[in-house]
Amino acid sequence: MDNDTKNENIRMEEIIKASAPHLELPAKESLGVKGIEPCTIVIMGATGDLTARKLVPSLFNLYLNDGLPNSFSIVGCGRTKLSDQQFRNKMKDALVAARLMNHSKWPSFAAALSYRSVDYMDLTSLISLAESLRELDQKHNTKGNRIFYLALPPSLYKQLAQMVGQAGLGKERENGNGWSRIVVEKPFGRDLKTAVALNYGIQEYFKEHQIFRIDHYLAKETVQNILIFRFANAIFEPIWNRRYIDHVNITASETLGVEHRAGYYEQAGVIRDMFQNHIMQLLALTAIEAPSQFETNRVRDEKVKVFRSLRPFPIEKLHEYIVLGQYGQGEIDGETVSAYRDEPGVNSHSLTPTFARMKVFIDNWRWQGVPFILTSGKRMAKKLTEIAIQFKGVPHSMFRQTLGETIEANRLALGIYPDEKITLTFQTKNPGAQVCLRSVTMDFSYHQKYTGPILDAYEKVLIDCMLGDQMLFWRQDGIEQCWSFLTPIVSECETCGNREEMLHFYKSGSWGPRDIGRIR
Numbered sequence: 001m002d003n004d005t006k007n008e009n010i011r012m013e014e015i016i017k018a019s020a021p022h023l024e025l026p027a028k029e030s031l032g033v034k035g036i037e038p039c040t041i042v043i044m045g046a047t048g049d050l051t052a053r054k055l056v057p058s059l060f061n062l063y064l065n066d067g068l069p070n071s072f073s074i075v076g077c078g079r080t081k082l083s084d085q086q087f088r089n090k091m092k093d094a095l096v097a098a099r100l101m102n103h104s105k106w107p108s109f110a111a112a113l114s115y116r117s118v119d120y121m122d123l124t125s126l127i128s129l130a131e132s133l134r135e136l137d138q139k140h141n142t143k144g145n146r147i148f149y150l151a152l153p154p155s156l157y158k159q160l161a162q163m164v165g166q167a168g169l170g171k172e173r174e175n176g177n178g179w180s181r182i183v184v185e186k187p188f189g190r191d192l193k194t195a196v197a198l199n200y201g202i203q204e205y206f207k208e209h210q211i212f213r214i215d216h217y218l219a220k221e222t223v224q225n226i227l228i229f230r231f232a233n234a235i236f237e238p239i240w241n242r243r244y245i246d247h248v249n250i251t252a253s254e255t256l257g258v259e260h261r262a263g264y265y266e267q268a269g270v271i272r273d274m275f276q277n278h279i280m281q282l283l284a285l286t287a288i289e290a291p292s293q294f295e296t297n298r299v300r301d302e303k304v305k306v307f308r309s310l311r312p313f314p315i316e317k318l319h320e321y322i323v324l325g326q327y328g329q330g331e332i333d334g335e336t337v338s339a340y341r342d343e344p345g346v347n348s349h350s351l352t353p354t355f356a357r358m359k360v361f362i363d364n365w366r367w368q369g370v371p372f373i374l375t376s377g378k379r380m381a382k383k384l385t386e387i388a389i390q391f392k393g394v395p396h397s398m399f400r401q402t403l404g405e406t407i408e409a410n411r412l413a414l415g416i417y418p419d420e421k422i423t424l425t426f427q428t429k430n431p432g433a434q435v436c437l438r439s440v441t442m443d444f445s446y447h448q449k450y451t452g453p454i455l456d457a458y459e460k461v462l463i464d465c466m467l468g469d470q471m472l473f474w475r476q477d478g479i480e481q482c483w484s485f486l487t488p489i490v491s492e493c494e495t496c497g498n499r500e501e502m503l504h505f506y507k508s509g510s511w512g513p514r515d516i517g518r519i520r
């Protein structure tokens with residue numbers, strides 16, 4: 001152990017002993033995370049919902065499970081004027097609300113929290129933040145390593161990133177800085193043009209290796225498992241192609257409605273909210289070729305190849321490829337819920353889609369002719385996230401004469417929510433004297449025989465940012481390729497003369513518009 005590390009450990013032990021004398025430092029490997037360097041996490045938008053609901057609870061939970069570096073500090077920034085103590089109190093309330101409060105560990109965590117009031121549009125304010133950060137580096141021994149987490153409305157991303165850059169905070173290993181990383185939440189642009197402009201704006205001050213574009217689906221354990229399942233087992237890859245697969249269904253249905261996010265959702269709609277990011281990533285992981293190594297850029301290269309191979313939608317025959325819907329009144333869990341148009345903040349004539357199903361094709365050797373049916377919607381019958389691989393039927397049924405029935409084809413389901421499991425459906429003989437087939441399933445539950453800590457998606461994202469590992473984040477070219485695929489249909493759906501006819505209403509609590517049957 002070098003002297004710096006020794007000193008950090010002693011310092012942390014002192015803080016912990018001072019705040020909770022009975023506690024011992026936990027073993028460093030409890031989350032299995034190694035190599036996290038000391039750093040400061042600067043949350044811009046620290047008085048907002050995301051900070052209280054997700055970021056600080058995730059950081060605290062990491063702290064409890066020993067997933068933060070020995071030296072760290074968390075700086076909340078916002079326009080509101082707050083003292084450090086007021087910010088700590090707010091965060092304490094948030095942890096209590098999240099039922100995460102651990103009173104013995106809180107004091108030492110709180111000692112690392114501070115707050116700086118910042119006017120994001122004023123460079124002098126950002127320059128004094130830079131000064132404060134240098135002082136905090138000395139105090140917390142964080143070595144000038146910083147993560148800037150933009151927890152603010154997307155319309156501010158570009159300007160904010162540029163301000164941070166102009167204050168000299170994007171430069172690495174200069175002027176007291178160590179490494180510097182910037183975290184951007186989705187949505188990343190509203191179409192190809194705005195995404196390119198945003199990328200360009202951020203890249204004026206941050207290099208690609210410093211930019212972390214979040215997609216929380218990528219951080220879900222079961223999503224990460226798709227690559228392991230496909231490429232760490234020899235038996236699936238040979239049949240993972242057009243010769244054996246009939247079609248693939250990727251579904252992300254939700255029972256929740258628009259909640260309190262009408263302002264954002266009215267502008268976004270389901271294609272920007274779910275398809276441009278989460279569903280595209282699920283599609284890529286299902287379809288990519290095996291990268292030569294499990295290494296960030298090799299995996300991202302393969303994903304981009306998939307996005308580049310997506311067959312453009314024929315705009316003149318769009319109705320054969322896409323169904324859009326919007327939820328009407330209905331019932332969820334026995335309770336009546338209102339129509340989208342009656343939700344607070346939603347225009348009563350809104351044409352924003354809350355549901356979409358689309359059929360897409362990947363024009364490459366492996367997938368030629370195999371439809372990928374992508375479905376996502378709000379206020380549907382069940383919250384379900386699943387990738388279902390539907391295999392082709394047997395080429396010839398020798399049982400036809402005896403059984404007079406068609407044999408159900410095999411199906412492999414990669415369950416992401418609520419069942420984190422892999423299920424293979426196949427045929428067996430029903431026990432008894434008569435030959436009679438029945439479909440059975442072989443199930444693997446993801447958490448079977450695992451008792452270690454489970455990371456939530458935000459915890460995983462934060463750890464990877466601290467480690468500088470970009471595997472689970474979007475790269476610029478991936479975002480832009482997806483936008484080039486989706487922008488023409490988004491703009492057609494939003495500007496064509498028959499917008500109203502394109503939108504099919506469905507009852508809340510159902511599986512979507514009746515019309516979805518035509519996309520299969």
Ligand code: BG6
Pocket residue numbers: 254256273274385
């Ligand atoms: C978010 C969308 O990115 O993902 C939300 O903005 C959606 O509208 C959410 O509800 C779904 O995430 P999850 O993890 O609950 O499937």
